[in-house]
Amino acid sequence: MSTSDYDVVAIGNAIVDIIGRCDDAYLARHGCAKGSMSLVDAARMAALYDGMGPATEISGGSAANTAVGVASFGGRAAFIGKVADDEFGRIFAHDIKASKVAFDAKPVAGGNPTSRSLILVTPDGERTMNTLLGISTELDDTALDPTKIERSKVVYLEGYLFDRPEAKRAFEKASALARKAGRQVALTLSDGFCVDRHRAEFLTLIRSGVDIVFANENEIKSLYETESFDDAARRISQDARLAVLTRSAKGSLVIDGENSTTIGIEPVAKVVDTTGAGDLYAAGFLYGFTQGLGHAKSGRLAAIAAAEIISHTGARPEVPLADLARKKGAL
Amino acid sequence: MSTSDYDVVAIGNAIVDIIGRCDDAYLARHGCAKGSMSLVDAARMAALYDGMGPATEISGGSAANTAVGVASFGGRAAFIGKVADDEFGRIFAHDIKASKVAFDAKPVAGGNPTSRSLILVTPDGERTMNTLLGISTELDDTALDPTKIERSKVVYLEGYLFDRPEAKRAFEKASALARKAGRQVALTLSDGFCVDRHRAEFLTLIRSGVDIVFANENEIKSLYETESFDDAARRISQDARLAVLTRSAKGSLVIDGENSTTIGIEPVAKVVDTTGAGDLYAAGFLYGFTQGLGHAKSGRLAAIAAAEIISHTGARPEVPLADLARKKGAL
Numbered sequence: 001m002s003t004s005d006y007d008v009v010a011i012g013n014a015i016v017d018i019i020g021r022c023d024d025a026y027l028a029r030h031g032c033a034k035g036s037m038s039l040v041d042a043a044r045m046a047a048l049y050d051g052m053g054p055a056t057e058i059s060g061g062s063a064a065n066t067a068v069g070v071a072s073f074g075g076r077a078a079f080i081g082k083v084a085d086d087e088f089g090r091i092f093a094h095d096i097k098a099s100k101v102a103f104d105a106k107p108v109a110g111g112n113p114t115s116r117s118l119i120l121v122t123p124d125g126e127r128t129m130n131t132l133l134g135i136s137t138e139l140d141d142t143a144l145d146p147t148k149i150e151r152s153k154v155v156y157l158e159g160y161l162f163d164r165p166e167a168k169r170a171f172e173k174a175s176a177l178a179r180k181a182g183r184q185v186a187l188t189l190s191d192g193f194c195v196d197r198h199r200a201e202f203l204t205l206i207r208s209g210v211d212i213v214f215a216n217e218n219e220i221k222s223l224y225e226t227e228s229f230d231d232a233a234r235r236i237s238q239d240a241r242l243a244v245l246t247r248s249a250k251g252s253l254v255i256d257g258e259n260s261t262t263i264g265i266e267p268v269a270k271v272v273d274t275t276g277a278g279d280l281y282a283a284g285f286l287y288g289f290t291q292g293l294g295h296a297k298s299g300r301l302a303a304i305a306a307a308e309i310i311s312h313t314g315a316r317p318e319v320p321l322a323d324l325a326r327k328k329g330a331l
Numbered sequence: 332m333s334t335s336d337y338d339v340v341a342i343g344n345a346i347v348d349i350i351g352r353c354d355d356a357y358l359a360r361h362g363c364a365k366g367s368m369s370l371v372d373a374a375r376m377a378a379l380y381d382g383m384g385p386a387t388e389i390s391g392g393s394a395a396n397t398a399v400g401v402a403s404f405g406g407r408a409a410f411i412g413k414v415a416d417d418e419f420g421r422i423f424a425h426d427i428k429a430s431k432v433a434f435d436a437k438p439v440a441g442g443n444p445t446s447r448s449l450i451l452v453t454p455d456g457e458r459t460m461n462t463l464l465g466i467s468t469e470l471d472d473t474a475l476d477p478t479k480i481e482r483s484k485v486v487y488l489e490g491y492l493f494d495r496p497e498a499k500r501a502f503e504k505a506s507a508l509a510r511k512a513g514r515q516v517a518l519t520l521s522d523g524f525c526v527d528r529h530r531a532e533f534l535t536l537i538r539s540g541v542d543i544v545f546a547n548e549n550e551i552k553s554l555y556e557t558e559s560f561d562d563a564a565r566r567i568s569q570d571a572r573l574a575v576l577t578r579s580a581k582g583s584l585v586i587d588g589e590n591s592t593t594i595g596i597e598p599v600a601k602v603v604d605t606t607g608a609g610d611l612y613a614a615g616f617l618y619g620f621t622q623g624l625g626h627a628k629s630g631r632l633a634a635i636a637a638a639e640i641i642s643h644t645g646a647r648p649e650v651p652l653a654d655l656a657r658k659k660g661a662l
Contacts, residue, residue, distance in 0.1 A: 020429075054399075054426040054647060057388035068385075087418040095385040098351075316385060 002182065006102070007075040007290035009152035011144070011174055012063025013136040013160060014081035014096075014105070015115040016088040019127075019275065019313055020055035022120045027128055032120065035218075037129040037191045039163060040118075045132045048118050057088075058314035059095035060117060062190060063158040065276045065315045068099040069283020069305050072321040073331075075290060078102035078148050084135040088114035095316065105143070108135055125271035125310065133164075140166035141173040149174055150181035153290045154212070156282070159190035162198040172205075179209055186212040188282055189219040196222055206239050212289070213240040214282045217247045233260075244302075246281050252302065254285075254295040263299030266307035266328075276315025280305040284321070300330045333513065337433070338406040338621035340483035342475070342505055343394025344467040344491060345412035345427075345436070346446040347419040350458075350606065350644055351386035353451045358459055363451065366549075368460040368522045370494065371449075376463045379449050388419075389645035390426035391448060393521060394489040396607045396646045399430040400614020400636050403652040404662075406621060409433035409479050415466040419445035426647065436474070439466055456602035456641065464495075471497035472504040480505055481512035484621045485543070487613070490521035493529040503536075510540055517543040519613055520550040527553055537570050543620070544571040545613045548578045564591075575633075577612050583633065585616075585626040594630030597638035597659075607646025611636040615652070631661045 027034050030048055040048070049055075061081065070077040079096055083089035085107035092114060096103045117131040139161070149155050155178040161167040175185045187202075187210045189195050195202060195215075202223060206213055213236060215223065220232040220243075229247070233255060236243040243255040254261040284305035288298025305321050312318055325331040358365050361379055371379070380386075392412065401408040410427055414420035416438035423445060427434045448462040470492070480486050486509040492498040506516045518533075518541045520526050526533060526546075533554060537544055544567060546554065551563040551574075560578070564586060567574040574586040585592040615636035619629025636652050643649055656662040 049425060052429065054390065054429045055422075056645065057422065059385065091386075091388065094380060098383065098385045314387065 004151055004153045005076065006078045006148065006152040008067060008070045008154045008156050008286050009078040009080065009148045010063035010067040010156040011080045011161070011170070012158040013061050013115050013131070013133065013139065014064060014083050014092050015061035015117050015131065015136070016091050017058050017060035017117050017119050017275065017315065018049070018055045019058060019119045019121060019273065020052045022052050022122065024122055026052070027120060027122065032128045032130065033193070034122065034128050035126055036193050037131060037160070040130045040132055042132060045118055045130060048120070048130055052120060056313060057091065058316060059092050060276065060315045061115070062160060062188065062279050063156055064096060065279035066156055066283045066286070067101045068096060068316055069280045069321060070287050071100045072317045073284065073287040073301065073325065074322040075287045078152065080143060080145055080148065081105060082135045082139045082143055083107050084112060084114040085109040086114055088116055099316070102148070108138065111135065112137060119275055121273045121275070121313070125274050127273060127275040137164060139170060141170040144170055144174055144177070146177055149177045150183070152183060154184045154186050154286055156186045156188070156286065158188055159194050159198070159202065162201060163194065175209060184211040185209060186214065186286065188214040188278065189223065192218040192222045195219050199223060203239070210240060212242045212244065214244050214278065216278055217245065220245055244282070244285055246278060252281065252299060254299055256295060261295040261299060263296070263303055266303045268307045268311050271310050273313045274310050276309045277306045279315060280309040280317070297330070301325055304328055304330055335484045336407065336482040337409045337479065338483065339398060339401045339485045339487050339617050340409040340411065340479050341394035341398040341487040342411045342492070342501070343489040344392050344446050344462070344464065344470065345395060345414050345423050346392035346448050346462065346467070347422050348389050348391035348448050348450050348606065348646065349380070349386045350389060350450045350452060350604065351383045353383050353453065355453055357382070358451060358453065363459045363461065364524070365453065365459050366457050367524050368462060368491070371461045371463055373463060376449055376461060379451070379461055383451060387644060388422065389647060390423050391607065391646045392446070393491060393519065393610050394487055395427060396610035397487055397614045397617065398432045399427060399647055400611045400652060401618050402431045403648045404615065404618040404632065404656065405653040406618045409483065411474060411476055411479065412436060413466045413470045413474055414438050415443060415445040416440035417445055419447055430647070433479070439469065442466065443468060450606055452604045452606070452644070456605050458604060458606040468495060470501060472501040475501055475505055475508070477508055480508045481514070483514060485515045485517050485617055487517045487519070487617065489519055490525050490529070490533065493532060494525065506540060515542040516540060517545065517617065519545040519609065520554065523549040523553045526550050530554060534570070541571060543573045543575065545575045545609065547609055548576065551576055575613070575616055577609060583612065583630060585630055587626060592626040592630060594627070594634055597634045599638045599642050602641050604644045605641050607640045608637045610646060611640040611648070628661070632656055635659060635661055
C-alpha cells in the first residue's frame with residue numbers, strides 16, 4: 001500500500017439528527033416501520049415533528065458518524081457530503097471539523113436545505129428514522145474529491161447513496177478511483193429496506209469490487225432473501241473478500257473467506273438510543289483494519305465504539321474512543 | 332386568589348442552547364468569566380464556536396426552562412418570548428409546545444435571528460454562557476399577553492430582561508398587570524454580573540412589589556455588596572416577602588420573613604452539566620408553591636428537579652419530573 005493522507009474517507013449524506021422519544025403506539029399510528037430509515041418529504045416530516053415530544057439536535061449521517069468514530073480513535077479521517085448555507089449546514093460542518101475530520105464542502109446557498117433526519121427513539125432504545133434529503137439530493141460525482149479518495153487507505157460508502165441515481169454514479173466513480181489507486185473499498189448495506197430496494201445492484205457491486213462489506217443480521221438476510229443467518233453468512237463469504245456482520249446483542253462475526261472470527265459485545269448498563277450503533281461499529285473495525293491490528297482486535301474496538309454510542313442519545317461519541325479503548329486494554 | 336388558567340406564566344428570552352465541552356484553559360484564552368452569562372455579538376460568537384469541540388443543540392432560555400419544569404411536574408405553564416421565522420425558532424417553538432407549555436408567539440420573519448447561547452461546559456460540569464440575543468432584543472411590552480398574565484397565579488420574570496430598556500419596561504408592565512389582577516410576581520436575579528449591572532433597580536423593584544425572589548449565593552451577595560451570605564440572607568428577609576436562595580452543593584434556604592426553611596440537596600451520581608440548575612430549582616419551588624404545598628415540600632421538589640437537570644447535558648428535563656418526584660415520595 002502506498003503512502004496515504006487518510007486512513008478512511010467516508011462518502012454519504014450530511015445529516016443533522018433531530019432526536020426525540022416516542023412510544024411504540026406513536027410509530028404504529030404514523031405508519032413508521034420500527035428500526036427502519038424512510039425517506040420523507042417536508043409535509044410528512046412536519047406531521048411527524050408536530051406530534052412528537054421535545055427533541056435534541058445532534059450532527060449525524062451514517063458515513064459521517066463513521067468518519068467521526070475513526071477520528072475519535074486517533075485515525076485520519078475525511079468526509080465527503082453536501083451541506084446548504086443554513087443553520088443546519090453550519091451545525092454539521094462545525095461538528096465534523098471540530099471532531100478532527102477533514103471536511104471542506106462549500107455550503108450551497110439558495111436551494112434545498114441541509115438534510116435532516118427525524119429520529120424517533122422508543123423506550124427500548126430502538127431508533128426509527130425519517131430523513132428529508134434536501135441538499136443531499138444534489139450529491140453527485142462532481143462532489144467527489146479525487147485526491148482525497150486516491151490518498152485514503154479505505155473509501156467507505158453508505159448504501160443509502162443507492163437511493164438516488166446521481167449518488168449511485170458518485171458511489172461507482174469513487175469505487176473506480178479507489179481501486180485504480182490500489183485502495184480498499186468498503187460498503188455498509190445501511191438498512192434492510194434499502195437492501196430490498198437495491199438487492200440486485202448491491203450483489204453485483206459486492207461481487208465485482210467491494211473489499212469490505214458491513215451489514216447487520218437483518219440486512220444480510222435481506223440481501224440473500226433467506227431467513228437463516230448462517231445461510232446468509234455462508235453466501236457472503238463466497239461473494240465478498242471480507243464481511244463484517246453485526247447481530248446486536250449477539251455480537252458480531254468477521255468473515256474472511258474460509259476463516260471467521262466471532263466478536264463478543266461490550267457490556268452496556270442501559271441501552272439509551274441505538275442511533276449510530278452500526279456506524280460506530282464500522283468506525284472501530286476500520287480504525288483497527290487500517291492500523292493492521294487483525295480481525296479480533298479490530299472487532300473488539302468496534303464493539304467498544306458501538307457500546308459507547310448506544311449508552312447515550314445521539315450518534316457521535318461523547319468521549320474520545322482512543323481513551324476508552326486504552327482504558328479497556330484494547331489499544 | 333381568583334380562578335386561574337395557568338399556575339405560572341414565565342417571561343424571558345427564547346433561546347436555543349449550543350452546548351459543547353471545553354477545558355478551563357479555553358475559557359481563560361478567550362476571556363470568558365467562568366460560570367457567567369455574557370451577551371456577545373455575531374463575530375464573538377463565531378470565534379468561540381469555531382474553536383470549540385462538537386456541540387449539541389437543545390432548547391433553553393432561563394424562564395423558558397422554568398416553564399417547562401413546571402409543566403413537567405404537571406403544572407399549567409405558559410411562556411412569553413420572541414422567536415424568528417428560522418430553524419432555531421422552529422426548534423424552540425416545537426420543544427416548548429411539545430413540553431405542554433402554552434406558547435403562541437408569531438415567528439418574526441426577515442430580521443434578527445432566533446436567540447442562541449453558546450454554552451461551554453468545563454470538566455467540573457460548570458457552564459459558561461455566551462448569548463447572542465438576536466430577535467429577543469425586540470422583546471418589549473407589545474409582546475405581552477395581558478390575559479395570560481392576569482389569569483396566572485404567578486408571573487415569573489428573568490433578571491436578564493433588565494439588560495435592555497425595552498424588555499425592562501415589558502417586565503414592569505407585566506408586574507403591574509399581575510399585581511392589579513391580584514397575582515404574585517416572582518423574579519430570578521439570573522446572574523451575578525447581571526445583578527452588578529442593575530443593582531439599584533433590582534433593589535427598588537424587590538422593595539416595591541416582587542413577591543418571590545430567586546437568587547443563588549453569588550447573586551444575593553452581589554445584590555447587597557457583601558461577602559457574607561448570612562448578611563445577605565438577613566437583608567433580603569427584610570426586603571422581600573419570600574426569598575428562595577440556592578447554594579449549590581450546600582442546598583438552599585427559603586426565607587419567609589422571620590421564618591426560614593433549610594432544604595437539603597438531592598444526591599447526584601455525577602454532575603454532567605449545571606446548565607439550568609437554578610431554572611429547574613425555581614420550577615420545582617413554583618410548582619409546589621402554586622399547589623399550596625408549603626416551603627419544605629416545595630423546596631424538596633426544587634432540589635429533585637435541579638438534581639435531574641445537572642445529571643445530563645441540557646437544561647430541559649429528560650424524564651417527567653412528576654414521575655420522578657412520586658418515585659422519591661415527594662409528591
